[in-house]
Amino acid sequence: MHKKKPSAEQKQQNKKEDSKFYPIILSQTEDQKTTSFIRGYKQFWPFLKPYWFMAVLGILLTIPVGALDAVIAAFLKPFMDNVMIEQQKSFADYVPLVIIGFTLVQGTFIYLSSIVNGYVGGKISLSIRTKLYKKLLTFETRFFDVNNSGSVIFRFFNDADQASAGLIANIKLFLTKFFSSVSLVCVLVYNSWQLTLVALGVLVFLILPLRIVRKRIKKIISRSVVGNTQLITLYNETTQGNRVIKAFGLSDLMFRQFKAKADFLFDIGIKLVRDTNWLSPVMHLVSSIGVAGVLYFGVQLILNGTITSGAFVSFLAALIMLYTPIKTIGNNFISVQQALLALDRIYELLDAKSFEDEANDKDKLVLPTIKDGIEFKDVHFSYTKEREILKGISFKVAMGKKIALVGNSGGGKTTVCSLIPRLYEVDSGSVLIDGHDVRDYTLDSLRSQIAVVFQDSFLFQGTIRHNITCAKPDATDEEIHEALKNSYLDEFVKGLPNGLDTVIGERGVSLSGGQKQRLSIARALIRNAPLVILDEATSALDNKSEKVVQKALDTLMKGRTTIVIAHRLSTIRDADTILVINDGLVVESGTHDELLAKNGVYAGLYMSQFKNKEQEERDEAELKSLEESMRAEKVKA
Numbered sequence: 001m002h003k004k005k006p007s008a009e010q011k012q013q014n015k016k017e018d019s020k021f022y023p024i025i026l027s028q029t030e031d032q033k034t035t036s037f038i039r040g041y042k043q044f045w046p047f048l049k050p051y052w053f054m055a056v057l058g059i060l061l062t063i064p065v066g067a068l069d070a071v072i073a074a075f076l077k078p079f080m081d082n083v084m085i086e087q088q089k090s091f092a093d094y095v096p097l098v099i100i101g102f103t104l105v106q107g108t109f110i111y112l113s114s115i116v117n118g119y120v121g122g123k124i125s126l127s128i129r130t131k132l133y134k135k136l137l138t139f140e141t142r143f144f145d146v147n148n149s150g151s152v153i154f155r156f157f158n159d160a161d162q163a164s165a166g167l168i169a170n171i172k173l174f175l176t177k178f179f180s181s182v183s184l185v186c187v188l189v190y191n192s193w194q195l196t197l198v199a200l201g202v203l204v205f206l207i208l209p210l211r212i213v214r215k216r217i218k219k220i221i222s223r224s225v226v227g228n229t230q231l232i233t234l235y236n237e238t239t240q241g242n243r244v245i246k247a248f249g250l251s252d253l254m255f256r257q258f259k260a261k262a263d264f265l266f267d268i269g270i271k272l273v274r275d276t277n278w279l280s281p282v283m284h285l286v287s288s289i290g291v292a293g294v295l296y297f298g299v300q301l302i303l304n305g306t307i308t309s310g311a312f313v314s315f316l317a318a319l320i321m322l323y324t325p326i327k328t329i330g331n332n333f334i335s336v337q338q339a340l341l342a343l344d345r346i347y348e349l350l351d352a353k354s355f356e357d358e359a360n361d362k363d364k365l366v367l368p369t370i371k372d373g374i375e376f377k378d379v380h381f382s383y384t385k386e387r388e389i390l391k392g393i394s395f396k397v398a399m400g401k402k403i404a405l406v407g408n409s410g411g412g413k414t415t416v417c418s419l420i421p422r423l424y425e426v427d428s429g430s431v432l433i434d435g436h437d438v439r440d441y442t443l444d445s446l447r448s449q450i451a452v453v454f455q456d457s458f459l460f461q462g463t464i465r466h467n468i469t470c471a472k473p474d475a476t477d478e479e480i481h482e483a484l485k486n487s488y489l490d491e492f493v494k495g496l497p498n499g500l501d502t503v504i505g506e507r508g509v510s511l512s513g514g515q516k517q518r519l520s521i522a523r524a525l526i527r528n529a530p531l532v533i534l535d536e537a538t539s540a541l542d543n544k545s546e547k548v549v550q551k552a553l554d555t556l557m558k559g560r561t562t563i564v565i566a567h568r569l570s571t572i573r574d575a576d577t578i579l580v581i582n583d584g585l586v587v588e589s590g591t592h593d594e595l596l597a598k599n600g601v602y603a604g605l606y607m608s609q610f611k612n613k614e615q616e617e618r619d620e621a622e623l624k625s626l627e628e629s630m631r632a633e634k635v636k637a
């Protein structure tokens with residue numbers, strides 16, 4: 001059965017609905033617009049504008065570079081007529097000198113123009129890259145959920161250079177060739193307008209091949225972008241997941257995945273060559289037809305005395321010079337098309353909407369400090385349109401109180417916490433702080449009031465000091481040591497040869513799981529924020545360290561509003577309110593004692609953990625006594 005195609009209006013509507021869920025998906029390339037030179041250069045202009053003076057200088061320098069080509073061709077006419085035919089020896093002496101002189105001047109201009117163009121190109125690339133990185137920082141969390149690291153790295157790293165280098169090189173090439181072509185055409189017309197018509201007439205045959213290639217290139221390049229991003233993601237996974245790869249013996253699997261992706265890219269590369277590189281031989285053919293036509297008609301014109309032999313040779317030399325860039329136009333055309341597509345992709349990113357855009361922060365309230373507390377009012381939320389995660393969550397946290405979120409795995413506890421610093425926007429309902437919706441506050445002021453210890457305790461490449469001070473750049477060494485002491489890391493750091501300045505590797509790879517978690521607690525401590533969110537902050541710790549860190553967390557929580565997600569219920573018995581969140585709903589709430597008395601979901605959870613613990617302790621005791629009796633038996637024997 002045939003599926004009915006959606007109408008344009010329907011598509012627009014779907015796009016609108018989708019844009020809430022997927023701000024922008026980098027691997028979707030089928031919607032790319034056509035590459036038009038005019039639109040491309042219009043898009044390029046804002047980046048070029050600040051450097052227009054240098055760009056014009058670069059252009060002025062290219063005029064003589066191009067025009068000097070014609071001088072050599074033009075000199076052939078007097079040379080042929082005066083030296084070869086009239087046998088004037090004196091003329092022959094200075095012509096070679098003049099040609100060398102011109103070439104020296106041309107070389108100097110080429111050098112100067114490359115310096116100027118290199119500067120302009122570099123500056124433009126820098127400003128595109130800076131703008132893109134600023135934009136990347138404003139993308140909301142959802143953007144990073146739906147785009148893999150490869151697409152982000154490829155699009156943000158590669159496209160700036162490709163667009164600026166391709167378009168600058170193209171402008172330079174175009175202008176040099178343009179001025180050289182104009183002057184060469186002058187030489188052609190000067191020598192014979194009839195032959196000029198023949199020589200230029202054949203160029204109309206170039207239009208169709210160029211059009212065909214332009215269409216094909218667009219499709220192939222879009223697929224190659226996707227292939228490249230997949231490969232970069234694989235490289236990322238290979239470095240970041242190298243322990244899992246080794247421990248699970250996944251090298252073969254990874255290699256097969258790599259091979260498939262690399263082969264795909266190879267096939268695309270070959271397809272690009274196959275589908276576009278026929279342009280060069282076609283250009284050769286067209287130019288040969290031009291030369292053949294000129295030779296054929298030129299002889300007639302010489303024979304009937306319309307032009308001299310000198311004029312004919314000069315014409316032929318100018319024509320060959322004019323045709324040379326046309327023969328290589330295929331390669332330039334491909335690189336320009338790539339640059340135009342890269343520019344399209346850049347604009348797609350720059351134009352993408354994000355609620356974190358600074359511009360949206362105008363007219364917003366500044367949250368100086370949280371005074372009253374937080375309230376969730378009938379909050380609904382979904383990551384994808386297929387599944388609602390929070391189905392109407394409501395609760396209140398008064399200032400200075402500790403609230404614990406417990407419940408089934410995947411029930412939505414982390415999601416609830418992500419909505420407070422506005423990592424995501426609610427679908428409906430509201431998250432209020434001091435009576436105002438979090439959307440009414442500037443993001444900076446809102447987030448400065450919150451310290452979060454995430455489940456995965458992400459650490460930056462760099463030193464221990466850097467990982468702490470990133471939360472408070474003006475922190476003194478004393479404050480840093482205080483934070484380390486309170487997170488029970490001070491002894492460990494003191495024992496390191498470089499102390500605070502020890503480099504901990506990417507994602508803190510040289511630290512143990514517990515040390516990573518304690519370092520992220522130290523980072524939260526130094527922030528000294530009135531609201532603390534602890535998303536299973538002690539999950540990577542053993543029983544003993546957990547107790548130690550729990551004490552540190554108690555200091556951190558004192559006098560602050562705290563939201564704690566915990567699986568080990570023993571750690572949150574003292575919470576002012578415990579919310580049991582199952583499948584996106586608050587199914588129970590109250591203090592530990594109230595909930596136990598209720599004998600509901602929480603009581604069930606608690607008892608099962610308690611029983612498990614008791615059982616564990618009993619098993620351990622039994623094992624110990626067994627070991628002891630075996631030892632005693634051995635001694636007896």
Ligand SMILES: Nc1ncnc2c1ncn2[C@@H]1O[C@H](COP(=O)(O)OP(=O)(O)OP(=O)(O)O)[C@@H](O)[C@H]1O
Nearest residue numbers: 145383384389407408409410411412413414415416
């Ligand atoms: N970025 C995301 N994109 C899509 N779905 C997500 C995303 N993050 C979480 N989910 C889904 O949302 C649901 C709630 O996840 P959440 O992390 O909030 O649960 P949780 O209660 O904190 O679980 P746990 O106790 O296991 O950490 C899960 O079903 C999860 O699959």
